Amino acid sequence: MAQQRLRAVVTGGASGIGLAxxxxxxxxxxxxxxxxxxAGDVPAPLLGIRADVADDESVRAAVRSAVDALGxxxxxxxxxxxxxxxxxADNPDDQWRRVLEVNLLGAVRTTRAALPHLRGSRHAAIVNTCSFVALTGVPGxxxxxxxxxxxxxxxxxxxxxxxxxxxxxxxxNPGTVDTPWVDRLLDRADDPAAERARLRARQPTGRLVTADEVAAAICYLASPAAGSVTGTALAVDGGIHGLRLPADR
Structure with a gap:
């Protein structure tokens, strides 16, 4: 990181990629x-602040609290x-609204609240956690x-x-990451072991991505070392988007 002490806000940081x-x-x-x-699950020295990214006032209050605490x-x-x-055809309208409220509008709300403070930084950076499915068609x-x-x-x-x-x-753009959310998804499968093996096999590296690997990419993009990097999507996907290997490898 840079010599000066940078100040960061991470949403959804109580587990998985965010915590890493x-x-x-x-x-x-x-x-x-x-x-x-x-927020109560966040370990020290991290500062946990409760926020619901689907609620604008909650986000604004949380960002204010974070900026006050971090300076x-x-x-x-x-x-x-x-x-x-x-x-x-499978997801009802209410589910569409809920997922878009969190995954898309959540980023809008948090960015909107953070922008006035980021404008005062010499090293301002925003990193969004997207997914390889943004660029690759995946069934279901x-x-x-x-x-x-x-x-x-x-x-x-x-x-x-x-x-x-x-x-x-x-x-x-992570591939399939070994996180608690994926564990819960696998638990609902008819054959969790077989489903996990299928998820591993569809990535050319033959394994799931780790949360730490995604975190390393996020931290690079957030750091002053990436000062000339903007408007970029960094794939951390085990090669699933760009590589096509023989079926009998």
Missing amino acids: TARLLSDGGAAVAVLDLH GLDILVNNAGIGAVGTV RALYAASKGALHALTLAMAADHVTEGIRVNCV
């Missing part, structure tokens, strides 16, 4: 506030998100892919809007 990112930022010397519905803001990681399984992920595809497009638009203000905006 918050810890890595903190280990690198940053002061980190985690915005999460389960400013340099980094925003929009990581909060929820999953969905099904084709376009219509709603989730739509939310992440919109987030990918939003990343590019935000990067263009704010580059002259010195605010960099990028996203990471």
